[in-house]
Amino acid sequence: MYAQLRQTASMRAATFLQLFLVFSGLAEAFYIPGWSIKSYADKEQIPLLVNKVYSDNTQLQFAYFNLPFVCPPTGQRRIGGLLSGQNIPLNIGEVLRGDRISTSDIDISMGQNNECSYLCTREISRKDLNRAKEMVRDGYVVEWIVDNLPGATSFVTVDKTRKYYAAGFKLGFTDSSSGRPRYFLNNHHTIVLRYRNAPGRAGERGNKVIVGFEVYSKSIGPSNRRLENGCPANLRNIDQNFELYLAPNHTTAEDPERYAHSSYHPNPANEVVDENDGAMLSIPYTYSVYFQEDTSIEWSRRWDLYFVNQEEGSKIHWLAIINSLIICGLLTGIVLMIFAKTIRSDIKGYKDAAAEEGKARRRRNRRAAGAAGASAGSTTPPASEKMPVSSVGVGSGGLLDQDAGGSVDMSALDADILSEEDEALEDVTGWKLLHGDVFRKPAYGSLLAPLIGSGMQLLFMAFGLVFLSAVGVLNPSFRGGFISFGVGLFVFAGVFSGYFSARVYKTFDGQNWRRNTLVTAILFPGLLFSAVFVLNLFVWAQASSTAIPFGTLIGILMLWLCIQMPLVYAGAWYGYVRVGAWEHPTKTSAVPRQIPRQAWYIRDIRSVLLAGLIPFAVIFIELLFVFQSLWQDKSGYYYVFGFLAVVSTILILTIAEVTVVTVYIQLCSENYNWWWQSFMVGGGSAIWVFLYCIWYYFAKLHITGFVSSLLFFSHSFIACCVYALLTGTVGFLSTYAFMRRIYG
Known part of the structure; x- marks a missing residue:
């Protein structure tokens, strides 16, 4: 009977009415606590x-x-x-x-x-x-x-x-x-x-x-x-x-007998028991x-x-959304300004320079051909076709200069043509100089591709969970439904993991796609399973119900090996064999450019920390409610998924915009190593989230005991790694789309 109630609550929740309500008022979270009524x-x-x-x-x-x-x-x-x-x-x-x-x-x-x-x-x-x-x-x-x-x-x-x-x-x-x-x-x-x-x-x-x-x-x-x-x-x-x-x-x-019938008891410090x-x-x-x-x-x-009691925080939720919208709006304005003014004018100048370069090259070819014809004609010119020297510009500063033997001096012609090209290309600076290097494959691309694949897998899982929770399918009456659906979505999203990993891998000119598929299927899930297994040993030793039973671990292992891995393989085969790599809009030169010295604020870890602070500012208010639900109010239920959906959407837009702006500044400094940088900048806010976890532990919690503290920091670290992988993938893909746009 109890199991039937939970099953019917999860099977009948997805209706058109719910979809209409969630899209018409997504910020106002609601839930459907079950449709099957048990009467007595x-x-x-x-x-x-x-x-x-x-x-x-x-x-x-x-x-x-x-x-x-x-x-x-x-x-x-x-x-x-x-x-x-x-x-x-x-x-x-x-x-x-x-x-x-x-x-x-x-x-x-x-x-x-x-x-x-x-x-x-x-x-x-x-x-x-x-x-x-x-x-x-x-x-x-x-x-x-x-x-x-x-x-x-x-x-x-x-x-x-x-x-x-x-x-x-x-x-x-x-x-x-x-x-x-x-x-x-x-x-x-x-x-x-x-x-x-x-x-x-x-x-x-x-x-x-x-x-x-x-x-x-x-x-x-x-x-x-x-x-x-x-x-x-x-x-x-x-x-x-x-x-x-x-x-x-x-x-x-x-003497204990002295206080046998009294409410007073001796000090336990004096007891030897x-x-x-x-x-x-x-x-x-x-x-x-x-x-x-x-x-x-x-x-x-x-x-x-x-x-x-949680409704008292609705004003704070709205404050969080307004705060997020302001930050996202400012970033959107910056990105639009870059597109509308800087990049548009740069692209126009870039194309005009290329056109002028083509015109100059054609003029040089015509003049060189004319000069060659004049030189050949001066050796055996017919009497009727001889021209005066003044008609072709003889003397100092002329385009053509004949010597005593009648040959043509080409140095003056080349200097004149090159001066015209320099005038046409004098505005080509910054990111426009990198068209031959910007799509050069990165170092350790065979590692970046599986990370992008796992990030897409997590992105699909997170989107599905937030959506199902916002429409009421996952509600408090469906006990354990959030985690169950999360595991299921993660396993079946292996198709997306293999597909995106294979396409990125082939874009990096990878050859052994089966090896890349194996790494994608094992790397992140394997590390996650290993961490959970090791932590489980500590919990087992405490005889806690938090410990995952051995049979459940075997079941999770079978889900991973028997369902997810074949799905990853299927997605990778389709992405690598049937679809193939993304085509870059420019060709890569044979010799890489030398990268000049970079400013302090765009150097690797510094740019990651500075850029990551902005997405963290978008979510830190909502994080307070999530942490309170997870770590303090274990007896309570986090239910405001409408607010969470709105904040998550703003977060994704903010990460995409922050990454694009950061990488654009890097390109303007003639640094074309953006592949890994876009991934790390996208996930940079995870560092601030983990620091926030440390502050929350000491400021808000009263956790005692080594095992409990170990579980808190381990779970927080794993959650931040998952968050970094997800947001890093968003940053990478948005930046790649930006690159194809401006260099296309």
């Missing part, structure tokens, strides 16, 4: 699924049932033939994001309130107690799921006019009022399910749909009186919270279930409460 009859069983625990202070997630201090599943049969503790089938995106969804033992029946039910009493050792303390200290949050909705903690906005949800609920809390931290575990959970009548015929039959899922947790200590069934006698008045504490088996300074002393702590777990009718929430809008 009165007293019908509703499954509660448990997923994982996660924290903003660490990158390690853990499956809920793997925690040693929660109630283990009993294995009893639940609704739909499922057994408690049985894992729900997951898509590849859910697995990669660390989801581990299982059926719980909590009984929920539609419309049936349950004041209290006893779940279990878990006995934990001192070692497990310390594990619980660490997780409470790190602020771990629990994720439960009912009807595809994550259990949420309810809040109100600052002005107290609207309620909003934060997905998940706290595992426990820390109290430092006594001078040292004390850790308390939440062992009672109040589940509130909001419902309304189902639409259509199901509603006529009395069925209900769930429009809200809230969880309120409490910590109930052993001093509170409990009934025979294990439930607290009074859930509203709690005398004592449940502290995660066991009296030490031995102390160096204080044996974790294997056999001491056990009993943790009783109970839960309550309440149903509340809520007609103010439509089923199709039930996810809105998870985003109300």
Whole structure:
């Protein structure tokens, strides 16, 4: 049932109405949280699924049932033939994001309130107690799921006019009022399910749909009186919270028996504890279930409460778009000015100079032919055809000068013709001098071609993900859909990778296209897979659900080797054999020109850093929201893909324009090595993004632990490399089109 809901949500989302809405108002992001409505009859069983625990202070997630201090599943049969503790089938995106969804033992029946039910009493050792303390200290949050909705903690906005949800609920809390931290575990959970009548015929039959899922947790200590069934006698008045504490088996300074019945405990710094002393702590777990009718929430809008708090940032999103438009507009003006004034006049002068050069060459040929005829005629001229010397210009400054033997002096003719050519070509400077070198194949072109191919593969994947998210196909209810579609698009975009890599490779006069195809299919995916595998070893060692299972790694490997590589080969064959290389508008000279000394601001790394700062200025505001969603609000969902689509479009235009302007300045300095430079300038903003990641780590995050820090910086570095490859390809292709235009 859960799998069917997710499948139908992804299959029925692409409609003409959605396409109309996204193109008419792309900046206003929207989502379609699923089309298949699941309704419940009165007293019908509703499954509660448990997923994982996660924290903003660490990158390690853990499956809920793997925690040693929660109630283990009993294995009893639940609704739909499922057994408690049985894992729900997951898509590849859910697995990669660390989801581990299982059926719980909590009984929920539609419309049936349950004041209290006893779940279990878990006995934990001192070692497990310390594990619980660490997780409470790190602020771990629990994720439960009912009807595809994550259990949420309810809040109100600052002005107290609207309620909003934060997905998940706290595992426990820390109290430092006594001078040292004390850790308390939440062992009672109040589940509130909001419902309304189902639409259509199901509603006529009395069925209900769930429009809200809230969880309120409490910590109930052993001093509170409990009934025979294990439930607290009074859930509203709690005398004592449940502290995660066991009296030490031995102390160096204080006697533990002295404080056995006191709320004070000795300082842990003075304790010498044996974790294997056999001491056990009993943790009783109970839960309550309440149903509340809520007609103010439509089923199709039930996810809105998870985003109300994020809507406060809509003004900032608009500020980001305005900032991006201003920067892009200025760059567009510069590019248009280059085309309309500088390049147009330069091209006109370049063509006029070429025309004048042709005319001068023709005049030189005619005069040389006439001079040769005159010289030949002077040896044996007929008497009737002899001309006076003055008629052909004899003497100083004349074009022709006869010596005593009647021969023609050609030096004066050459000097005169060359002076005319110099006048015609005196304006040919800068980039116009490079027509014989500008398309000279670059060094290490066999490496640049596979990088361009992989960049086109990533560009297709990114465009597909943003588009599908903006039209609502990929939405929060389709759990793991974003990553699943990303993997699928990346694999099938291998056709584009092979095609563009092969064409660029043949343009560089490459001969072994099969070798280039193999490098394209292995280079970037292989490096990415290797990095993920190495990082996975560290996560495996922590027994985290973030670790990718071995079977999933084998599946990804098969996708790479058995599907992507053949697609890369097919695209490369078509691009190299059937289509061929791009034809350059000018021929390359045999001897390369000498490149003069370059100004400091256009030297390799300096121009990359300076030019990369402009695209970074376009996206840095939106990056704040993306980072907050990825690293801080793991329980939240990034949903403003309309804004992201607009900013991404502006970013691509900005990168293309920045690269064109930068390379044009380089060409004006008579430096024709632009192939690699255009790629690096296009991806130069990735350096600033990575520096931004470092700043964000120290300024905004509170990540602790070596493995979590390693995951943050490794994932950030990989993401920046992907971004650099994508944007570098945009810069390269836009610059190549620019070159063909001005030299064509």
